[in-house]
Amino acid sequence: MKRRNFVQGSMLAGASLLTTGVLNATALTSCADPAGVAATAGDKPFNLNYGTHDGMFKSHAGDDFIEQIKFAYDKGFRAIEDNGMSGRPEDQQKKIGDTLAKLGMAMGVFVQPGLGNDSNMLANGKADQVEKFIASCKQAVEIAKRINSKLVTVVPGDFVRNLPIGVQTGNVIEAIKKGTAILEPHGVIMVLEPLSDNPDLFLRTPDQAYAICKAVGSPSCKILYDMYHVQRNQGNIIPTLDLVYDEIGYYQIGDNPGRKEPGTGEVNYKNIFKHIYNKGYRGVLGMEHGTAGAGKEGELALIKAYREADSFM
Structure with a gap:
């Protein structure tokens, strides 16, 4: 399986949120601001902690991710996620981490390092795949230290058609146990992501990930509940969320169809966000989607x- 190039709390005991000392200027609407999101000195933080990603605000802030982070802060966002973090130079990782610390922003997920677009075939149980996975977990610990993150996205890989599903599940569980033994002493959490990208994927539904997390039995193994993928694979986002809630470590957002911002598809995110808030989640929700509109107007429309x-409060 080729890992897609994502467009891409902490846990409940993870990254801290800035809840005081922020400016609460309200948005100003003018003829020059058709989207109605401009503010004098910085917009108030959102009720939930949505995490922006590299490129989301480049029309306003330019190509420099650091400047995009600062722009996002001014617009009320208090977190980021970065699927490509493991591919960045170490000095850049550190600079991003330092910027987040100074602004009081949280770091969401980054994708498991060391695997690139190679197949991560944990379901086949082969020793070389397990060894590669363990090595990637060791790398993840070092990256997490530089960026003050506690969350790394893990995808077990493809379904193996010549092995029974129970055997494959056992292989994945055993591999993940070895990975959590590396992560747990450092407080780093792998979040397993069920995906909908192609029919070859082993992990496709939250209940499947739930069973794996229960079998692994480690605080360093949780579910990444990507609502775009849940909607595509099965729907029932809120009831399914409730069933697996105690093993959810992170959320990602994307409307369907199109994988753009809330309000561009069929998913009622206002109701979902209210439900997540009322359940007590205060970690990061990654904005892992594109922007429906182009340029500055598209970015303002996204905000x-x-x-x-x-606005569910």
Whole structure:
């Protein structure tokens, strides 16, 4: 399986949120601001902690991710996620981590390092795959230290068609146990992501990930509940969320169809965000989606969409 190039709390005991000392200027609407999201000195933080990603605000802030993070902060966002973090130079990782610390922002997930686009075939149980996985977990610990993160995305890989599903599940559980033995002493959590990208994927539904997490039995193994993928694979986002809630470590957002911001598809994110908030989750929700509109107007429309979806209080 080729890991897709994502467009991409902490846990409940993970990254801290800035809840005081922020400016609460309200958004100003003008003819020059058709989306109605401009603010004088910084917009108030959202009710939930949505995490932006590299490229999301480049039309306003330029190509420098650091400047994009600062722009996002001014618009009320208090977190980021970065699927490509493991591929960044170490000095850049450290600079991003330092910027987040200074702003009081949280770091969401980064994707498991050391695997690139290679197949991560934990379901086949082969020793070389397990060894590669363990090595990637060791790398993840070092990256997490530099960026003050506690969350790493893990995808077990492809379904193996010549092995019974129970055997494959056992192989994945045993491999993940070895990985959590590396992560747990450092407080780093792998979040297993069920995906909908192609029919070859081993891990496709939250209940499947739930069973694996229960079998592994480690605080360093949780579910990444990506609502875009849940909607594509099975729907029932809220009831399914409730069934597996005690093993969810992270959420990701994307409307369907199209994988853009809330309000561009069929998912009622305002209701979902209210439900997540009322259940007590205060970690990061990764904005792992594209932008429906182009340029600055598209970015402003995205911010407005989040203000609307977040207005459940």
